[in-house]
Every structure is written in structure tokens, then in C-alpha cells.
Amino acid sequence: MEMKNYTVVTEFILLGIPETEGLETVLFVLFFSLYLCTLSGNVLILTVIISSSHLHTPMYFFLGNLSIFDMGFSSVTSPKMLFYLSGQTPAISFQGCVVQLFFYHLLGCAEGFLYTVMAYDRFVAICHPLRYTVIMNHKLCSILATSTWMCGCVHAIILTSLTFQLPYCDPNQVGYYFCDIPAVLSLACADTSLAQRISFTNVGLLSLICFFLILISHTRIGISISRIRSTEGRRRAFSTCSAHLTAILCAYGPIIIIYLQTTPSPLLGSVVQILNNLVTPVLNPLIYSLRNKDVKFALNKVLNKMGLIVENK
Secondary structure (H helix, E strand, O other), X not given: OOOOOOOEOOEEEEOOOOOOOOOHHHHHHHHHHHHHHHHXXXXXXXXXXXXXXXXXXXXXXXXXXXXXXXXXXXXXXXXXXXHHHOOOOOEEEHHHHHHHHHHHHHHHHHHHHHHHHHHXXXXXXXXXXXXXXXXXXXXXXXXXXXHHHHHHHHHHHHHHHHHHOOOEEOOOEEOOOOOOHXXXXXXXXXXXXXXXXXXXXXXXHHHHHHHHHHHHHHHHHHHHHHOOOOHHHHHHHHHHHHHHHHHHHHHHHHXXXXXXXXXXXXXXXXXXXXXXXXXHHHXXXXXXXXXXXXXXHHHHHHHHHOOOOOOOO
């Protein structure tokens, strides 16, 4: 039998966003601005939640976790992308690719579970208001938040192990702007069917299950809202739930589109992933927090203490 000589891959070359040659400077400015907005907006919201005692409730506890996830999730891919858009090397080491893929799926999965937990929190608050503080006690909130991290970690370990236990040899050019499973698996010089099936199940179908659980929760919430006699009560409940549903569509839509495609489109995948990695983390503080009167009041107090605004007399 003829033996083939393979060059073992020690680094990958990220080819970037398809069909964007010559737009590197424009994209750098745009994405750098979005990344700065993501970090500053979520840091500000997290600071407000921590420093304001009246926001130490389950809903804002989970919103604080969401801000942490958003900053981490965006930071997994954005710095490297900005690095090569600025004209630096597009190469990423084999170990760096492993780390990037691992944390991308850890934080992405954990955030998906967190959205589901937040839907349950709103379900209890609206459908069982008298028992809310008993059900959503400090211990349960801590368990739920910790579970999102643990589930994300298990999910990422499985996917990363299956992806990188395969041998990789030339070519080493990743037709994407970061190390994600579909792009990396296409470079493996071995059968990738098992890894593809499990990544499809773990990412695509798991996202669908969480999405449907959220829809079930909000259906029950909608029924309860329709029974509220007070117009103001219905408006406030609907406002909270509509914000959550908006964020859910922004988060789960890209995941479902990418991982349930039968014939993935590199350009569509890149655009959708950029929306997921950069745009959604920018929008979450606006969707969830800055529309809320309690958060805006606490934000004004924090900014006033910092001397950034003048308090109205």
C-alpha cells in the first residue's frame, strides 16, 4: 500500500470574511466601534447592577450574568479578527484555534441556557407572583447560574475533543474569520461524519429545544398577562417579555440558521455570525436594561456619582 506523506498542521490561516477584499479598513473601524460599545455598555450595566442594592433581585442577577457572557463571547473572536483586519498576520496557532473554539462554544451554550433560565424567571414572576421570592430564592438562582456554566463547559469539551482528535494536515487555510466547527472540520484528513453529526445535534437541536422551552414559557406568560385587569400591569409585564423575546430572536436565530443549513454558505454564515458575535451583545444592554425605569434611575445615580452628568434639581 502506498504511504502518503502529510505535513502536520501547527497553525491555521484565517482567510477572513468572504468577498470583503479591499474593505479591511472600513470593517476594522466598524467592528472596533461595535466591540468597544459591547464592552463599555455591558461593563456599565454590570456596574449599575452591582452598585444598586434595589437591583439585587433574581432578574437583574441573571442580567448581570448575561453581561458577563456577552463580553466574553464577543472577546473570543473579535480581538483576533481586528488584529488581522489591521494588516497583521492572519495566522493562529493550532493551540490558539483549540482555545478559541472551546470558549466560543462554552460561552455560546452557557448563554443559550441562561436565556432559558431567564424565561423561567419571568414565568414565575408573572404566573406565580405571590410565590416568586420563595421559588426564586438566592440558593436556586446560584444553582441555575452555576449550571449554565457547567453545561456550557461539558458541551464545549465534547465538541472540542471530537473536532481536534482528528488529524489535520495541509491545507491549513480556514475559510472563515475564526475557528468554528464547520470551517475547521473541512480541513481534517480523516472521516468527519461523527463529529459533524454530534455538532449538529449538540448545537442545532439543543438550540431548538431551548428555543421551544422559551416559547412555551412565554405562551404561558401571555395567557397570564391577558388575565391581568390593570392596564398598567399588562403594559409592564408585556414590556419585560417583549424585551426578552427580542433578545432571544437575535441570539437563537443566527445559531439555527448556521448549524441547520444543509449546504452552508460561507458569506451568509459570516454575516450571521458577526450579527451574533458583535451586534447582539451591543443590543442586549439596550433591549434588557436601558428600557427599564429602575435601571435608568440607577444608571443616572451612578453617572452622577462619577460626575458624568448633572443631576436635575
